[in-house]
Amino acid sequence: MKYHYYPGCSLEGTAREYDQSTRALLTALEVELADIENWTCCGASAAEATSELLAMALPARNLALAEHQADSMDVLVPCSACYLNLKTVAEKMQSDAPLAARIHAALGEEGLHLKGRLRVRHLLDVLATDLGPAAIRARAARPLVGLRIAPYYGCQCLRPYADFDDPEMPTSMEPLIRAAGAEVFPWKMGGRCCGASHMSTQREVGIALVAGILEAARGADAVVTVCPMCQMNLEAFQGLVGRTAGKDLHISVLYLPQLIGLALGLDAATLGLDLNLAFHGEVKRKIAAADGAGPAGGSRDESPAHGRRITAVEEAC
Amino acid sequence: MNAPTGNRATVASPQVNDDLVSVRKMVQSCIQCGTCTGSCPNAFAMDLTPRQLWRRVLLDQREAVFQSRTFMLCSACYLCTLRCPRGLPLTEAMHALKQAASREKLERYRPVTAFYRHFIESVRRHGRVNELEFMTYYFAEMKNPMLPLRYSGLGLRLVAKGKLPLRWPLRRTQPLEALFRKVAELEEAR
Numbered sequence: 165m166k167y168h169y170y171p172g173c174s175l176e177g178t179a180r181e182y183d184q185s186t187r188a189l190l191t192a193l194e195v196e197l198a199d200i201e202n203w204t205c206c207g208a209s210a211a212e213a214t215s216e217l218l219a220m221a222l223p224a225r226n227l228a229l230a231e232h233q234a235d236s237m238d239v240l241v242p243c244s245a246c247y248l249n250l251k252t253v254a255e256k257m258q259s260d261a262p263l264a265a266r267i268h269a270a271l272g273e274e275g276l277h278l279k280g281r282l283r284v285r286h287l288l289d290v291l292a293t294d295l296g297p298a299a300i301r302a303r304a305a306r307p308l309v310g311l312r313i314a315p316y317y318g319c320q321c322l323r324p325y326a327d328f329d330d331p332e333m334p335t336s337m338e339p340l341i342r343a344a345g346a347e348v349f350p351w352k353m354g355g356r357c358c359g360a361s362h363m364s365t366q367r368e369v370g371i372a373l374v375a376g377i378l379e380a381a382r383g384a385d386a387v388v389t390v391c392p393m394c395q396m397n398l399e400a401f402q403g404l405v406g407r408t409a410g411k412d413l414h415i416s417v418l419y420l421p422q423l424i425g426l427a428l429g430l431d432a433a434t435l436g437l438d439l440n441l442a443f444h445g446e447v448k449r450k451i452a453a454a455d456g457a458g459p460a461g462g463s464r465d466e467s468p469a470h471g472r473r474i475t476a477v478e479e480a481c
Numbered sequence: 482m483n484a485p486t487g488n489r490a491t492v493a494s495p496q497v498n499d500d501l502v503s504v505r506k507m508v509q510s511c512i513q514c515g516t517c518t519g520s521c522p523n524a525f526a527m528d529l530t531p532r533q534l535w536r537r538v539l540l541d542q543r544e545a546v547f548q549s550r551t552f553m554l555c556s557a558c559y560l561c562t563l564r565c566p567r568g569l570p571l572t573e574a575m576h577a578l579k580q581a582a583s584r585e586k587l588e589r590y591r592p593v594t595a596f597y598r599h600f601i602e603s604v605r606r607h608g609r610v611n612e613l614e615f616m617t618y619y620f621a622e623m624k625n626p627m628l629p630l631r632y633s634g635l636g637l638r639l640v641a642k643g644k645l646p647l648r649w650p651l652r653r654t655q656p657l658e659a660l661f662r663k664v665a666e667l668e669e670a671r
Contacts (some may be wrong), residue, residue, distance in 0.1 A: 178644045204608040204657060209557060210600040213579040213593075218601070218664045226658065266667055273663035303598045324572070331563055357522040357558035365593045367490035367631070369554060400635050441643050476656045 165294065167240035168230040168282070169197035170250065172392075173205050173292040174243055177390030181436025185421040186242050188434045192303065192425070193295055197240065200230045206249040206269045209361055220256065220263065221270040223249040227284075228276040235281060242287040242421075242426060244391035245360075248320040251284040255325070277379035286321045288420065289328040292336040305429035307345020309454045311447070313423065314349040314384035314467060315341060316377070318394040319357050331355070337388065337420065344427035345454065349384035353377045360395040374398060377403045378413040387446050388423050395419060399442035416440075416447040500581035501543050507574040508535045510567050517561035517571055527551040531561060531571065537573075552578035553593050595622050605661045611650045 175183035207222035257280030315337035360371035406413035555575035603615035639645035
């Protein structure tokens with residue numbers, strides 16, 4: 165299996181661990197990634213608030229570069245905002261001829277041409293649909309027994325294009341979490357908005373939205389995300405949001421490939437777990453304990469390798 | 482009608498009126514059912530509910546539209562677009578209003594539009610966004626000494642994790658200048 169890979173700006177900086185863990189997990193699952201050479205920003209949520217055509221031209225440029233490299237592979241995107249921007253262009257190229265003509269005119273300036281035939285896929289779609297829970301279960305050397313995980317999908321991998329999941333009541337992460345040996349924490353906030361850039365531009369509104377999600381997640385061991393903006397909103401403001409709400413809202417927040425990677429026995433450093441802003445001791449201990457229980461849930465493994473893994477997990481934050 | 486005051490427009494200009502025409506087309510067949518309002522995660526903070534905003538767009542009440550903070554509070558969750566029984570592109574209509582406010586430099590929206598503008602200018606210069614650079618320019622424009630403090634805690638944590646490189650980017654490593662210029666030219670021609 166091979167895909168074009170579009171990391172996007174966040175995955176080079178504030179979400180480096182999402183990039184690291186995505187690459188590590190997909191390598192372990194024998195998936196090959198071909199980075200789009202000279203990729204540039206997709207416009208994030210800034211272009212669509214500035215200029216309609218720019219919001220199309222920026223993602224179109226990246227799809228054109230990918231097509232130029234190879235036009236037979238799907239484009240895999242881990243960031244939900246990048247995914248939606250790239251996917252919107254792919255859809256509009258087929259459905260909106262006048263807009264497609266203007267996109268062509270803009271790209272022509274760089275000597276690029278976009279046929280618009282590539283399929284844009286979110287990482288979660290690829291994990292849930294192309295690989296599936298069986299591929300994970302088969303390789304789960306360290307099932308995360310006893311861990312209750314709240315799956316958080318956010319918005320833009322689900323809507324407006326209901327490509328691989330129910331856009332109102334998403335469930336695509338659940339079989340993957342179970343395949344990793346963990347339990348799914350039942351909640352209804354998985355597809356609720358985290359406020360996106362409100363935390364930067366209109367903070368009091370962002371705080372209210374994040375508070376609702378973190379409060380609902382109480383009782384879970386960790387929240388798992390598939391978007392760098394959701395991740396940042398849920399992990400970075402827990403103290404502030406908790407003080408505003410008058411409650412302790414601290415909870416571990418991991419990227420989905422970090423969680424699955426742990427179950428596959430990949431080490432914490434490879435998965436970038438030292439880079440998370442909210443990865444708390446209790447969960448680390450549970451993961452280490454699950455490791456000790458072993459795949460069959462039997463007696464504790466006292467080998468030096470096991471000891472090193474526990475230390476690595478416990479020291480990872 | 483109010484006239485623009487000072488060098489920054491505070492109310493709708495003729496260009497903004499044109500923008501409202503395109504938004505009106507998008508919501509033309511709105512039946513005022515309020516599904517958008519009931520679905521919106523940000524409705525609690527809005528002065529006009531989404532339904533009320535579309536009504537004002539349809540009635541051509543441009544001052545009411547461009548004095549409301551409603552469209553700037555859209556976080557693009559697409560629930561209204563998903564659920565609208567008329568199938569209207571409501572999130573896109575919110576974007577179109579943001580674009581108009583940005584293009585017209587409407588003063589009351591500047592804390593938000595300036596953030597996006599400096600973000601996108603950083604992309605123009607470097608191809609990819611540079612947080613340190615765009616936030617520095619954003620703070621400089623906003624001239625609010627308290628504003629950087631709001632970000633300092635998170636900024637320091639990100640620096641400590643090595644996620645926010647403290648180097649000023651080199652110019653023209655991967656300029657998107659030509660693409661941006663062509664896009665502006667095409668938008669102007671419309």
